[in-house]
Amino acid sequence: MCGIIGYVGGAPAIPVLLAGLKRLEYRGYDSAGFALQRGNELVALKSVGKVARLAEKTRDTWSSEAQRTPCTGIAHTRWATHGSPTEPNAHPHFAEGGGIALVHNGIIENYRAIRTRLEAKGHVFVSETDTEALARLIGECHRGDLRAAVIAALRQIEGAYGIAVLSRDEPGVIVAARKGSPLVIGVGEGESLVASDPAAIIAHTRRVIYLDDGDVARITADHVDIIDLDEARIDRAVGVLGFAAEAVEKGGYEHFMLKEIHEQPEALRNALRGRLDLPQGTAVLAGMGASPRDLAEIRRIILLGCGTSLHAGQVGEHAFCDLAGVPAGVQLAAEFRYRNPLVDPSDLVIAISQSGETADTLAAVREAREKGAVVLGLVNVVGSAIARETGRGVYLHAGPEISVASTKAFTCQVAVLLQMALRLGRGRRLSRERGIEIAAELARLPELVGAVLAREADIAAIAQRFIGREHAFYLGRGPMHAVALEGALKLKEISYIHAEGYHAAELKHGPIALLTPGTPVVVLANRSSVRDKVWGNAEECRARGSCIIAVVTEGDEAPGADEVLRIPACDPLVATIPAAVALQLLAYYVARLRGCPIDQPRNLAKSVTVE
């Protein structure tokens, strides 16, 4: 969703800000803008559409020499919430007749009341946004000290924010604050940066300070000073980012999605590294943070997530039941807190999120904690809101995922959930022999996924079957039902073909009415106890003239299938991962044939920070 980058130092800010905004594009946005502190004035530029448009406008507005003038600046990509994507609604927003500029991520919940109050005092708003209310409130509180004004305004705010603020009267200073919306400060040599996402600053420095909720930082080129809303001093350690600038580059691939699909053997290696105990047939996940006795006392597992993370949870549900014998259920994070859920201290709640920022999942985490459950985070982004709020959990170590369509995060989520189930199972009913078998299968994951990637050309050819089609079905049973849902989601979001993931047995209870000759039906019919049943369901579709694309185990027949996609033989729970990779490639090549903007599909954002 929205993105922030700010720069203070001896270099010209414009190229740094535009490059930072480019890096934030993957989050999804519909307008962009920046403000610069030059001499004793603030100047700004905004545009609707892509950052490239803003860059073009910059070239039309300033000579190349003017663009190279060193200055301080803040910039923003906006994903419209309050008010449509127009220039007046784009950030920065201003106060004091242009003397203060603000960029903001998050939502100011009490902005209407603030706006009404300020309008009564004579303020004339120029946008429909909640952010302008905050900008003007800061202006109202300003008595010469920008940070003091920001604090005074934030004390009156309800909602979530990550902000960066400039004042024309304080050259070389950015004030940044957060509550619920992430901000990271980059500590460079004679320069500092602030961003909503480390990807925007990694090209400058790997030394970072993560702000926590309630922090208000005064940032200059060589100093970062943090206090809280009560003006008490806060010490935050400088950390080092765990990835290099190349991790957020395409590295020769046409799209981030393709790169991230190909990174999966390595990502899985990282998600498994040091965790599998092959001789004991178990997994060691320090982040679970509980003694064997605590783990043995868990009576129920609740898995929470949204979108792809929810689908990973569905695989986890099967694994916890099958391997650990613990009743487990996946719940839509968006519904959780509105159902007055029954949760108690013997429940283990696992919140699954790539970004660690998803508003619905975060709200569900808070609800579960309030009700006394043990909550674990299964998160990719280090230091993200969910990782912090849960306090304990297991990182995926998948590396930065830039493409909006989640790929490597999904497979690493499943790999970690399977390890968790193995760990819990070994403390309960799972025999050492069976544990050793499962652990050995998990250790093969990089190789299993590598074998699917080696078939990329075959999968790309199968994508032709979707040309001219507006609907497709994905069918699976057991844990493969979750993969069917995930395969359909991938196809929908990047190729804009309507796709339904369905339980194979449920199709005949309604949706079969939609099948017409040639409708692509992807059938997940790998080797498992229900393979013959799934084939039966595929036959029902074939009898109606559908195009059957069968995902089968290497060495198995696929009688009557129009296309066959083979995955290596492995345990049925583990097989969800290579099968998902095959469907990711399929969706990618369909979208490519249709000429879709694969990494940034329309209307979508990478981190969904609104409910």
Ligand code: M6R
């Ligand atoms: O960051 P999260 O895992 O919490 O995100 C949840 C969903 O928004 C996300 O998985 C979304 O469905 C992806 N676009 C799917 O590719």
